[in-house]
Amino acid sequence: MTRRTRREFGIGAAAGLAFVPRVARGQTKPRVIVIGGGIGGATVAKYVAGSGKVDVALIEPKARYITCFMSNLYLAGLRSFESLTHGYETLADRYGIKVIHDFAVKIDPVGKTVWLKSGLGMPYDRLVVSPGITFQFDAIAGYTEAASEIMPHAWTAGPQTQLLRAQLDAMDDGGVFVITAPQNPFRCPPGPYERASLAAYYFTQFKPRAKILILDAKDSFFEQDLFQDGWNRHYPGMIEWLPGQFTGGVTAVDVKANRVKTAADSFKANVANIIPPQIAGSLAQNAGLADESGWCPVDPITFESKRQPNIFVVGDAASAGDMPKSAFCANSQAKVCAYSILAELTGSQHPAPHLFNTCYTYLSANDAISDAISFKPDGGTLKISGISMSKIDESKDVRCETVREASAWYDAFTHDVFG
Amino acid sequence: MAGLAASYGNPLSSHERLRVRLLTIGIAMGYLSVAALAADPDHPGAQLASVCAACHRLDSDDHTAGISPIAGIEPERLAGMMRAFQLDAQKNDIMHAVSLTLSDDEITAVASYLAALGKAKRP
Secondary structure (H helix, E strand, O other), X not given: OOOOOHHHHHHHOHHHHHHOOXXXXXXXXXXXXXXXXXXXXXXXXXXXXXXXXXXXXXXXXOOEEEOOOOHHHHHOOOOOOHHHEEEOHHHHHHHOOEEEXXXXXXXXXXXXXXXXOOOOEEEOOEEEEOOOEEEOOOOOEOOOOOHHHOOOOOOOOOHHHHHHHHHHHHOOOOOEEEEEEOOOOOEOOOHXXXXXXXXXXXXXXXXXXXXXXEEEOOXXXXXXXXXXXXXXXXOOOOEEEEOHHHHOOEEEEEOOOOEEEEOOXXXXXXXXXXXXXXXXXXXXXXXXXXXXXXXXXXXXXXXXXXXXXXXXXXXXXXXXOOXXXXXXXXXXXXXXXXXXXXXXXXXXXXXXXXXXXXXXXEEEOOEEEEEEEEEEEEOOEEEEEEEEEOOXXXXXXXXXXXXXXXXXXXXXXXXXXXX | OHHHHHOOOOOOOHHHHHHHHHHHHHHHOOOOOHHHHHOXXXXXXXXXXXXXXXXXXXXXXXXXXXXOOOOOOOHHHHHHHHHHHHOOOOOOHXXXXXXXXXXXXXXXXXXXXXXXXXXXXXX
């Protein structure tokens, strides 16, 4: 064997050999690399590897994934942080996925190689990029990454979520909790309003004189009538929502003075939760997968990037027509993407995609609502084909049953992704 | 096992029925995990069942959970439930939306697949 540098050697290097452990009689399986171990990435990796016909590597810097969904329950004291935390051991052990805890720093779409921070170059036949979101820290004056350590966004679950919980715990009774909600599209459209609901549930028990102020960039929000009905029933007078047409949107924060500023006013916050505007994760930006909107256009049937061949984008980073940015959508897209890749690489069937979003949203500890939306490819994008959701006049029993369903859904869904 | 295969009916071909039988035997003998079967792209019902797996545990019989187990239900009964959901007869918003996206052939395929999956766990 001639001497080669580690980079030239690429997949043939020691680490690469571990990536293709099942090569038999010189027969190399196709190679799929997945960047990003969130819901979209982990699901693609599992479903591609589940065929047994493809070698799959999953590149994710973190050893554990903490779900954003249900993290509002943690803020309200209704769920443990540990219960939101998931590892990659089963994906590695049961499915033979090579889980690499490293950063993907560069994609070479011509040489079909991913470069890792460690210097390793990994060739692929198909690449899936599921990088989630990047916050636009420059969109609100004064809201830098450092400022988020004082006014958390808590829109990526982890230390930010724990920080916000600690701040809510420390807040005096009678304090004001300000939540800012960005313009669409952003991760988890009902999220800011569920957060307000569950913070109010917590305050009602321990700080009944507290107030919650939502400063919205929008003039309306998803399931608004269901939320406002719940707020009136459970927390009368506690939550105030100010639409963008009234405030002009959030323009600046002053972390030293604990103030949140809109075009028209300035608000004192005892605790401020700033949810900034978002775009696709930085790797997608650097790899030229995103367009001028900041999100990644994809083929609605395969989820292949419209900008780079053989690279697929799923999850929040994808611009997928009417599909919202949610964990459920990421999982649904990931399965369609996985079967599309398997069809290309192994010749398996690829019937018409079935794409869904299902969302369970808590208004209180014993009051949850749900919705289900189906999507179909239409005119080069994805459009809503059916929708059904909870209704305002549902009984307490129905809402309690939805809470039970939500808990069972979390168990099944995280098992589907990581188990 | 012959009865299991015979209960599939359309739209599974004889080749596909044999494939499910072999997979079923594989699971019973511990060669394949249930989860691996759920990901098998070569079975006509498998890709559809992956949609179910986002909310239903396909490896569980726990009827006390908030979402019912579905693997192992007789295929005719499960298909009947899905068609009832299409008519909103059972008042489940989520299943109403999901079932309406499925053709009659797709309902038959996924019901057959889930029945085989459940029986594979209890040979």
